[in-house]
Amino acid sequence: MSHDAIRDAKRPDPDKVLVDIADYVLDYDVTRSQEAMQTARHCLMDTLGCGMLALNYPACTKLLGAVVPGATMSGGVRVPGTAFELEPVRAAFNIGAMIRWLDYNDTWLAAEWGHPSDNLGGVLAVADYLSRTAVAAGGNALLMRDVLCAMIKAHEIQGVMALENGFNRVGLDHVLLVRVATTGVVTGMLGGAREDVINALSNAWIDGGALRTYRHAPNTGSRKSWAAGDATSRGVWLALNSLRGEMGYPSALSAPTWGFQAVVLKGNALKFNQGYGTYVMENVLFKVSFPAEFHAQTAVEAAVTLHLQVKDRLDEINKIVIETQESAVRIIDKTGPLSNPADRDHCIQYMVAVSLIKGNLTAEDYEDDVAADPRVDVLRDKMEVKENPAFTKDYLDPQKRSIGNALQVFFKDGTKTQRVEVNYPVGHRRRRDEGIPLLKAKFERNIATRLSSTQCEQILEICEDQRRLESMPVHEFMDLWVVGKNPTQRRKILTREVNKLRAQ
Numbered sequence: 487m488s489h490d491a492i493r494d495a496k497r498p499d500p501d502k503v504l505v506d507i508a509d510y511v512l513d514y515d516v517t518r519s520q521e522a523m524q525t526a527r528h529c530l531m532d533t534l535g536c537g538m539l540a541l542n543y544p545a546c547t548k549l550l551g552a553v554v555p556g557a558t559m560s561g562g563v564r565v566p567g568t569a570f571e572l573e574p575v576r577a578a579f580n581i582g583a584m585i586r587w588l589d590y591n592d593t594w595l596a597a598e599w600g601h602p603s604d605n606l607g608g609v610l611a612v613a614d615y616l617s618r619t620a621v622a623a624g625g626n627a628l629l630m631r632d633v634l635c636a637m638i639k640a641h642e643i644q645g646v647m648a649l650e651n652g653f654n655r656v657g658l659d660h661v662l663l664v665r666v667a668t669t670g671v672v673t674g675m676l677g678g679a680r681e682d683v684i685n686a687l688s689n690a691w692i693d694g695g696a697l698r699t700y701r702h703a704p705n706t707g708s709r710k711s712w713a714a715g716d717a718t719s720r721g722v723w724l725a726l727n728s729l730r731g732e733m734g735y736p737s738a739l740s741a742p743t744w745g746f747q748a749v750v751l752k753g754n755a756l757k758f759n760q761g762y763g764t765y766v767m768e769n770v771l772f773k774v775s776f777p778a779e780f781h782a783q784t785a786v787e788a789a790v791t792l793h794l795q796v797k798d799r800l801d802e803i804n805k806i807v808i809e810t811q812e813s814a815v816r817i818i819d820k821t822g823p824l825s826n827p828a829d830r831d832h833c834i835q836y837m838v839a840v841s842l843i844k845g846n847l848t849a850e851d852y853e854d855d856v857a858a859d860p861r862v863d864v865l866r867d868k869m870e871v872k873e874n875p876a877f878t879k880d881y882l883d884p885q886k887r888s889i890g891n892a893l894q895v896f897f898k899d900g901t902k903t904q905r906v907e908v909n910y911p912v913g914h915r916r917r918r919d920e921g922i923p924l925l926k927a928k929f930e931r932n933i934a935t936r937l938s939s940t941q942c943e944q945i946l947e948i949c950e951d952q953r954r955l956e957s958m959p960v961h962e963f964m965d966l967w968v969v970g971k972n973p974t975q976r977r978k979i980l981t982r983e984v985n986k987l988r989a990q
Contacts, residue, residue: 500684500736503756504691507643507666508683510762511674516638517631522764524952526634529592529641531949532772532925533603534566534967535932536591537584539849541567542935545827546587549712550580561622563614564961567936569970574615578668578722582607582715588849589711589831592913593771593780594641595881595889598648599813600660602766604714605640608668608722609633610964612675617960627959634956636671638767643667645766649884650757654817656750658695661717666690668721676729685734689724691746692738703820706829759884769887772913774924776847781814782834784908785891789841791906792895796842800861802897808838809874809892809907811881819871827852838893839865880909889914941966 516522540546551570552558558570563577570580582604585591592603610633617628644667653662669690673683696717700709728734739746739756747755776786785808796803810819820833830836830852839862841847850856877890892907912921929949933942945966948955955963 498737501739504684504687507670519764522767531929535929538936539932540584540587564964566967574611577611578608579715579719582718583712586714587711590777594645596648597652602641602644604664607718609636612672613960631956640667640671641766659698661713662695664717668718673725682728686728688734688738774912777849783911788893788906789838793845804898805896806869808871812878835866835869
């Protein structure tokens with residue numbers, strides 16, 4: 487690139503990546519896919535359920551609420567499972583952090599990994615804000631149908647960009663894609679024109695990306711549980727700025743020397759093998775059975791299968807062989823001391839060891855008391871983790887998207903268990919019929935840890951009915967999740983819902 491080209495101050499046309507996202511956000515009708523709309527409903531349920539379960543952990547709740555005491559907003563966005571009323575940027579952080587805290591919400595695996603439902607933090611906060619603002623001004627509320635549509639688009643943006651672009655390869659965390667997806671979608675929700683969406687998106691890319699070091703030894707820590715909340719709230723902030731008329735940067739990605747691709751990707755352009763539609767929501771992976779990093783889901787399932795064969799022979803084990811995909815070897819093959827829950831839920835050996843011992847794996851199993859069981863580290867030390875090239879190949883195959891693991895236990899006397907291979911976890915699209923009833927049961931269990939029985943009953947009834955959920959005003963849906971309010975106020979919310987039910 488010549489010096490003259492670099493110093494040319496002529497404003498270029500916007501990068502195609504920005505334009506394509508803006509056109510998709512503003513023009514594409516996702517309701518054409520009934521499967522995507524229905525899956526979005528299940529995703530909404532599962533995602534909020536994960537947030538309710540996380541509220542039982544003080545490490546999560548200590549970060550919630552206003553940035554400083556008293557900085558609340560009367561009539562503001564409701565944070566589900568709490569009594570908080572906040573402005574939308576902070577509310578987005580709260581909701582996003584809750585959702586991601588236990589590593590239990592949905593997953594997308596490709597060249598880049600991630601959790602597309604992380605975007606619900608920004609989507610739900612903005613939807614509730616817009617709905618309450620409109621009603622207060624005498625206008626029409628947003629409907630939950632709008633939320634489901636926004637979820638599908640956020641999933642699609644994040645997931646399609648992840649198909650061919652591995653930001654982890656250059657040390658950046660996948661929450662970069664959460665920020666970009668949230669920014670584009672909520673700018674559209676806020677009424678932004680094409681130029682507004684492009685401007686906001688350009689700023690999202692200019693932000694660069696967070697380092698993945700907080701997800702890996704020796705720095706693994708709790709930031710990985712709130713990083714998505716930070717990203718989705720940043721997306722809301724950038725969108726609001728764009729709607730105030732803040733300028734954008736048309737070649738934020740492609741500018742020589744200073745653009746994202748030049749700085750972060752060493753001059754390589756972002757790659758795309760398909761356009762935006764509803765593919766990601768239709769194929770998203772649910773964590774149905776275990777709160778485990780998704781590359782290990784099928785390894786845990788295999789360990790649970792072997793539990794009865796090994797539970798009374800733990801002292802006799804000589805070796806445990808785990809066959810997995812290359813991505814799992816790279817990110818969750820971990821030896822040595824594990825200092826906190828964030829360390830443990832990203833260690834395939836830890837997850838397999840606990841599952842072999844207990845025959846199950848829950849969020850509580852990452853806490854210190856379970857980790858202190860000496861049998862866990864004894865088993866970890868006997869594990870051999872290796873890549874199975876066939877698992878890696880099928881993992882990257884767009885027609886399969888498998889997440890295969892195999893497990894076999896060898897004993898000191900020369901005997902061994904059968905080799906248990908699981909290619910598709912229960913949360914995979916290929917196991918939807920089996921998985922959805924379990925997903926609903928997970929949702930019911932999770933919300934019961936935080937909400938009253940009356941609230942649970944109301945929410946379950948609404949969420950079970952696609953048409954009814956889609957037609958419900960967003961702010962009324964959010965009111966159902968209020969916890970800690972004055973009992974009289976909460977009773978009024980529930981009475982209103984009961985009366986609506988009777989009227990129907």
